[in-house]
Amino acid sequence: MNQRGTDTREQILKMGSHLVQTRGYSAMSFGQIAEALAIKPPAIHYHFPSKTDLGLALVERYRGRYRRWIDEAADQGLSVQDSLAGYIRIASRFHDDGHKVCPVGILTAELLALPDVLVPEVRAMTDDLLTWLTAQLSRGRSDGSLQFKGAPVDVALSISAALQGALQMSRAMGREAFDAVVRQIWLGLGVGTDDSAGHV
Amino acid sequence: MNQRGTDTREQILKMGSHLVQTRGYSAMSFGQIAEALAIKPPAIHYHFPSKTDLGLALVERYRGRYRRWIDEAADQGLSVQDSLAGYIRIASRFHDDGHKVCPVGILTAELLALPDVLVPEVRAMTDDLLTWLTAQLSRGRSDGSLQFKGAPVDVALSISAALQGALQMSRAMGREAFDAVVRQIWLGLGVGTDDSAGHV
DNA sequence: GTCTATAGATCGATAGAC
């Protein structure tokens, strides 16, 4: 209820999310979060009893935000191409925002070092993403706005894997690497390279 | 020179490589390596003064092994398709060997948490991979064994990004996820789905 | 080459004052 407290909890989540997407879950610590928020590490334990609890809250937060984004896109009645462009734009913004990577990418990369309770949550988050993307691809093939070979679920897997890998590799190879992968994604969907890739 | 010592150094590298590809560089520790090798942590410092030195040696090892693999493939005069199948098979074996991921994938995912001196080495390793793959794709397009849209370097980026992402995601979604991405890669290269994906 | 002993830092976590 307390205004300050609620804000601190949110700031912890925000900083935790930032650290996960930049340094990874293993390299994220209460000390780093506390320093950034100008509080002491034990204060975090009041909001999240353990690091595992914080990790769980972060994954739930990612899932919630993603679900909200999906609902908004549905409410706006976006075309398949615009929906996909919006999805790709999220990844693009991750890169521009301090070379962040996809939460699914970093958390699956670290999966074997994560607390056990986090694993099913990461799986569910990945599943959310794939279910939505597969539905969009099916819709696009049906309405003729997309042309591609293979099963929609296979293409959804390929696109999300490529985007995650591209975000990670572009840290070493630069933004052009990410843009190149986006170009190939649109090419593979039979969509011209005009502005479909979506600029900011 | 000492036989035991040389062997220990090699075993450290082997275990370190395993830990990097399963848990990540941040989560890899001298303690874990020492325990697996039935030695004490300080013994590792004799072979590698610091964890950074071990990290550097591991990246050099990855690069060396990859270069050797490339040379062997070149010596055997493999076709483009067989070369690509071999490359994909490496990734496939990673997954089967304890759900390992691609070293480039995990190290770029953790790049912002790595010691500075490791960054250019990871970049060079990534560049090695892309240079070879781009050359293979160009050769395949020239000799007519591959058909694809876009620049060879863009396709190389897309394929390697997709494979890295697929290895990571398949930890959460199972091997079928990896196989699906491999199918789409071959489809995108205009190659039938016969045995080109390479079994084992 | 590997050991014991030890240092110093950081980590996640708890108790209890305020």
Add this chain to the structure above:
DNA sequence: GTCTATCGATCTATAGAC
């Protein structure tokens, strides 16, 4: 809600015996 104080574990690293 946040603090100080403190704990035990783990981590990287060094010194010196064997």
